[in-house]
Amino acid sequence: MEKIALEVFRYRPEEEQTPTFQTYEVPLHKDWVILDALNYVKDELDGTLSFRHSCRMGVCGSCGMMVNGDAVLSCAAFLTDYRPGPIRVEPLANFPVLRDLVIEMNDFMAKLNRVMPWVVREQEKPVEEGEYLQTPEELMDYKPYAMCINCMLCYAACPVYGLEPEFIGPAAIALAQRYNLDNRDEGNAARMEILSTDEGVWQCTLVGECSTVCPKAVDPAGAIQRYKVASTTAWWKSKLLPWSR
């Protein structure tokens, strides 16, 4: 059986101050992804290795890692694509590391909450009036942004987030746009106070890597640039037509 080497980032805070790399030889099955190889390491070679995973099929967004420097879902990256190896597996970049391949994501969760990723209504209509209707065209306005699985690959690929940690970041802004572009939502003005700031969309310099690494083709870079246009338009409108809302 052909083998391939995995160079895995190890950080055990109770044992070491600085991380090291540990090499494991794993069988190169053609239907194995990086996550299968890591599970093999944990089951057969070294039970102390820590990493997150859940669905194994690109839906849950838990198993994001840096593989040879690229942010990928480890359940969607086949070993054979990295032949002859070695394959360097590291935790998602730009996040603090808790242990081995496990990152701490409190910052992202707090930012996600700040942009109000839910349908905001000024006034809920009574239940008797029925549901909020939406045409297929209105659905398509925001559907691509609704595909986000919060895997944070875009944050790991974004150098702006790495350099300026206060940046709200790609996924949170894309999800804000998902609700801004929803015709049932009325939270645009409230979200603008967060998005239309320096740490909101204006810190983005359009590197574009967030959209390149996105496993769900969400295009956060596009969402942010569209919001820059909306933010600028709103600013001019507030200066030229101050009486309009």
Next chain:
Amino acid sequence: MSHYPRYRQFYPKLYRKRMPIFWWVHKRAHIHFIARELTSVFVALFAVELVLLVRALSEGPAAYAAFLDWLASPLALVLHALAFAMLIFHSVTWFNLAPKALVMRVGKTRVPAWAVAGANYAAWVVVSAVLAWIIL
């Protein structure tokens, strides 16, 4: 017992890595990005040159002639050739990114990306032609 164990908050020893200054040299996409950003320096230089030209014009014919002489010098020509190449790169990369920011609809269909970029290129050609017609 009157002994209350003190609550100790979860306080992990996190490992944080700083981004090095040369973070952008490892990936093609990042080098391309930095090149695009740095070419804006040449855009600024052209603006400064225009201001200096206007100043020379306001100072009289002698100053204006001296400025034109400097523009005709071999060093100025080389610098301008370099700056022109940088500006072409700057314009092309930004025009190609325009469809990301501009999402327009005609009726129910979205204007395709090539049409948005194409409109920018067309405007570029028209403005250049008008300027060439005025100057030449």
